Amino acid sequence: MSSAETADPEDPIGYFLQDMELHGKSRRTRREYGRLLERFESFLAAGTAPSGEVGPAGASHRDCMAFVHDLRQDPDLADSTVATYAAYLHRFYAYMTQVGAFEANPMALVMEELDERIDTDPTRREIPVARMRTFVSGIRHPLERALVVALLKTGMRVGELCNLDLRDLALSRELPGYDVGSRAQLDGRPDSLYVAAEPSVGESYNGETRSASNKRKRGTVVPVDDELERTLLRWLAVRPDAVSPAEPLFVGTASGWGERLTPEQVQRIVRRHATEMGWYEPGAGAAENVTPHYFRHFFTTHLRERTGDRGVVKYLRGDVADDIVDTYTHNWGDNVRETYERHVYSLYGPA
Template identity: 25%
Template sequence: MARSDPARVVRAYLDHLAVERATARNTLDSYERDLRRYLAHLDAAGHDDLGDVTESDVTSFVVGLREGSEDHPPLAASSAARALVAVRGLHRFAAREGILANDVARDVTPPPPLKRLPKALGIDEVATLLDMPPTDDARALRDQALLEVLYSTGARISEAVGLDVDDVDASERTVLLDGKGGKQRLVPIGRPALAALDAYLVRARPTLARKGRGTSALFLNARGGRLSRQGAWQVLKANAERAGLSATISPHTLRHSFATHLLEGGADVRVVQELLGHASVTTTQVYTRVTVTTLREVYATAHPRSR
């Protein structure tokens, strides 16, 4: 098959869209912009014949859009997907017109959205949050114990509110959590959390329990029943507002902070995986990106020749 100049094929494709498909001007401008980037990518890869382009060339182009370069910032997933539509349209057109023997872009799919890094509080911020509940009534003592347990064990909010009194073993300093898929795991719990739990169990839970019909639940609501996930989230949210941390809080904030602080303290990622109850270590490894980001920021501000 004769050599096919990439720029000429792009021009023919855009003309086809404008004349035969009556594509809107704004769409044509977007396609032209994306295809100019694609031509630059092919040129950098040494391809002056569209027939030499492979599926991996198309894939690396889209991945490069998401990761960014010195010349271009990273594109959002939606923008990278739009660029891929233009490139796939180009190759489909070239194959249909007999310019290319095969459509190498047909099976290329957009890369998945980049995982957002979990937000973690600093150690001082966690200390401020845990000191927020005033300890002068039953609900405040419950709230103090709940927040301590969430940070000390890395439990999901649903796991914490699912605890029964007997799931806490103070002598062994462990808590039995019911995780996703009905999988249980035994995790350690720190002395501050145990102290907060003891204060709650002795001075507050009996008061709350009298208002209900009897339950084995560890954390009770104002009516004496099991505290709901929504109720626990409100506890976290209210105390975050008191601590001035409401902008950075989410239901998983203390869990994220637990994992990040362990890794920053030198814990092995597979140990953290077990503590969090992740089925795959790949899920846990997102936290290693958090710690690397922190190290990079410290390096950039502290090292005299970091820039």
């Protein structure tokens, strides 16, 4: 789809929803996006936006912040719902920018700040590291433990986890039968993972159409410590041959044998173990329930407390702009790996 074919649509919301249909999004999903985008359009048309802009195409980041603030004042909307609606608006702008219809995504800065607030929400369940070790020790299946430990040790999103391929993993140890770490970004950086920014739902990436999107502002090299390495090696020792030529890192071992895991499958695995631990109750919401996204909150909270370095944590989360990414990329060994390995919590021992 070229930008010439998509430039300046007269009805950007209708255009976006039509493309969602073409990408195979369900009617329910399109309806949810439509309601939120129509609410945003009405907010702008009312003339209450800071810039005075009356349409989505020209809205500024301050207009978007004002809209999110307006959502927060709605007594019928929970904080988690506001966060979901903000993500919908962000995806709308990201897509319209990508196809050339809009010049920029004003929600990018808003989402960076919103992510900070969400992940430090004091109402969330707070789990000590020692208690999380107990949780991990109760997970016996090599795949399920590898999924949970990878999320806890890296802070990546569940979609990013599912999009990992063998080429995205570099280990010092030889793995007969596996072609790992072939990414150029991993040259000279053993024991690390590369989390790309490009994979997008419905699009072909590394020869496979993806069922999830990565949400990083730029690709990130994340250290793999000894505990995560041992966990991944245990998983790779029993990993079925992959169906996809992209060689996903995580594939099914039951139904969908050898097929790339989806975020929904990972969520079900985490929900089952969290329920057994008493950490999940249907309808309880994000403040109480432990989900894959909770592990991102856990990673952020505990690593930030231990390092005192917001920059390194934001880099690892993939939340920072290009200039900050470049700072850590150019001195990756000292600024990222050394800081990470010195401070990361242990999931198997007393450290």
